[in-house]
Amino acid sequence: FTGNSSRRHIINTQSLVAALATSTTPSQRNLASSTSLAMTSSFDTGYLNAQDATDLDVELMSTPGFSLEQLMELAGLSVAEAVYEVGTDGNDGAKKKRVLLVCGPGNNGGDGLVAARHLFHFGFQPTVVYPKRSTKPHFINLVQQLDDLNIPILDEIPATVATDNDDDGENKDHYDIIVDAIFGFSFRGTAPREPFATAITQMITMQTQQSSLLISVDVPSSWNVDGGDMTEGLKFQPDVLVSLTAPKLSAKKFTRRHFVGGRFLPPGLAEKYGIRMPPYPGVSQVMELSKPKEAPSKEEVDDGEMDWALQYQAYLDEQEKERGESDTEDDEGEEDEVEGEEWAKEYAAYCAEKEKEFFEANKPKE
């Protein structure tokens, strides 16, 4: 694979999408429209308002159907995967990070409890803040599971965490990542009641003064579920949002890194509620909906039969923009080669094979 031959692997995106758009199956047509959106670096899942999110939740858990335990486990796993993704950038060595998970009184809090357990198993150091513990059996079990892993469970965010650094410039209670699992789609009113109002203020302090990465589960806590950020006074602006099942209306006002997770929605229900499951990559429970100015990760491009081609095209476009039209020659043996270029070569070989398979499978019928 040389720089010049890379041109051969560039797929004509427009014609691919056009071919898919006229495909006979709805899933292929959906893929066409989703992939063309992916090229503009975002995937349109559609949005749920608070009422629809509640109705969908009820419908998923109608009998016979899913149990809350099942859905919460998958939701919490999605959150943990997103934390891994943004907390390590895929670099396993960086995952010993301290994560503070602030859990509210409802199921959003339950997602946080589940995420804490998965994060422990991923190698992170989680601490949970759970001020208003649910007495429901499943929540008692979730707490017990955390106890069994010796994960600290606190009643409040310690004052020392949200204060300025020590004299030596270090804050020993510093958390690299904060997970906001306080309120989800059932938040009501215009302001959070205590003790959560204080917790949210402390989280803002940690984010703005100590550079902790703030990740919200499903809805940024204190935001109006349908309206977005109405919290002029609080100014709660997470760095990352992990929407579950589909983004709530408020997510339209969210402009930072946005993931969707909760890979369990049956197509029939998705259609009924006018939302679309994103093309989750590989076996992942989450997908990033928008990632400005970054090439797709290897996992993302590994997805599906056609998504790879379109995403690889996006990657190449990005590369071309950055380095100009002339691709560099194959510099085999040069030690200091940029990691991304190595990946591109490796991936181009993979793409060549997939490209062949794709055109074989999509040969005109006549």
Ligand SMILES: NC(=O)C1=CN([C@@H]2O[C@H](COP(=O)(O)OP(=O)(O)OC[C@H]3O[C@@H](n4cnc5c(N)ncnc54)[C@H](OP(=O)(O)O)[C@@H]3O)[C@@H](O)[C@H]2O)[C@@H](O)CC1
């Ligand atoms: N289908 C899915 O995708 C799945 C979704 N899942 C998750 O469930 C989440 C929805 O969970 P949920 O319905 O239990 O409610 P949630 O948002 O956690 O909060 C309710 C609590 O907050 C309280 N509260 C409300 N307003 C308040 C205020 N102003 N100030 C203070 N407190 C206030 C309210 O108290 P109350 O007003 O009733 O006294 C109640 O205790 C959803 O977002 C997702 O994360 C998964 O687990 C499963 C699959």
Ligand SMILES: [K+]
């Ligand atoms: K939240």
